[in-house]
Amino acid sequence: MLGSHFMDLTPAFFDRWREHRELHYMDRVREVFAQADPDEDWLQGARRRARVMETAASLRHSGVEVGEPEGDAAVLLEGATENVGAADVVALRAYAAAYDVALTAAHEQAPLTPALLDDLHARICSGGPQARTDGDVAALCDWLAAPPAGGHPAVVAALAHLELLRIRRWADGNARLARLVLLLLLDREGYGYFDLLAPSVAWRDPRKQLDVAIEQLPSNAAQTHPLTEHVVHDAATAVRDMVAWVRAEEAPGSLQALLFGSPLQP
Numbered sequence: 001m002l003g004s005h006f007m008d009l010t011p012a013f014f015d016r017w018r019e020h021r022e023l024h025y026m027d028r029v030r031e032v033f034a035q036a037d038p039d040e041d042w043l044q045g046a047r048r049r050a051r052v053m054e055t056a057a058s059l060r061h062s063g064v065e066v067g068e069p070e071g072d073a074a075v076l077l078e079g080a081t082e083n084v085g086a087a088d089v090v091a092l093r094a095y096a097a098a099y100d101v102a103l104t105a106a107h108e109q110a111p112l113t114p115a116l117l118d119d120l121h122a123r124i125c126s127g128g129p130q131a132r133t134d135g136d137v138a139a140l141c142d143w144l145a146a147p148p149a150g151g152h153p154a155v156v157a158a159l160a161h162l163e164l165l166r167i168r169r170w171a172d173g174n175a176r177l178a179r180l181v182l183l184l185l186l187d188r189e190g191y192g193y194f195d196l197l198a199p200s201v202a203w204r205d206p207r208k209q210l211d212v213a214i215e216q217l218p219s220n221a222a223q224t225h226p227l228t229e230h231v232v233h234d235a236a237t238a239v240r241d242m243v244a245w246v247r248a249e250e251a252p253g254s255l256q257a258l259l260f261g262s263p264l265q266p
Contacts, residue, residue: 013225014151022236023152026191029239033193046246047195048077054183054198055095058176061203064091091125095176098123102180103195106187112144112160117169120180125173136167144185153189157182158231165207175205186235193239196246202237206230 017023052073056066065088066072074080075089076096098120105116114137140163147156164178179200186192186199206227 011148014148014155017152017155018150020152020232022233023154026154026236026239029193029243030190034190036194038194043194048073049245049249050196050198050242051096051099052076053201055092055099057198057200057203058179059088059091059095061179061200061205062173062176064088066092095124095180098180099183102184103187103192106184106192109188112141112181112184114138114141117141117164117177117181121170121173121177124176124180125170137169140164140167153191154186154232154235155228157185157189158228158235160185161231162206162227175207179203182231182235191239193242197238197242199235199238202241203234204230 052069055076056069056072059066072092075092081089101123102120105112110116117137140160144156144160161178161182164181165174168174170177183192183197183199186197187195191197
């Protein structure tokens, strides 16, 4: 079970999410994407763009120099090391490698295990000293193997994200790993949208949010734990942004891209 001092995980907690409008929006987008049959060449190009966006944004949040998007793309996709400015090429390639492993695990419906977390972290920043015992991470993985019935996958993923930040197992790279795990869990449940979702594009670090009591939340916050609400809202915002950029930047000549933009905004 997740740390009881960190958040409320009673059945009533999950019941409060059932009518959450942003979760319904994410579900609607998933339905549209599930019915689409995109051109493979177009899709590969859009996936490459999402990969660059996710890697650059995640590293930028962690204070890593990533340079301009054109340089990021060259480093990640073409192996170039020249004319990329001050970008941290090693960090870019390391996160990109971890990103690929996370997506592969999601596609294979692999369970999240301490070994997988250690592997992803080692790829992100070459490992680091553990700050807590393995029991915390093992408990999280056990909980994710059998989450509460009826718990929405985006809420479960948000809880995992927050719990990894709370555990803070490593001296560095915890936030990057937490974002990567959120992406893995969403993708595994069908919310990766053809691997086009890049959650970090619109990300705000939940550790910087005030710890507001549930009773003080505004009525439109669904009476959920404020930090969980924060992460779910950012995931839904990332979905909206993804739909927008697919339509605006990938759509010329692609009917599939236009179809992807059909869900109404929440």
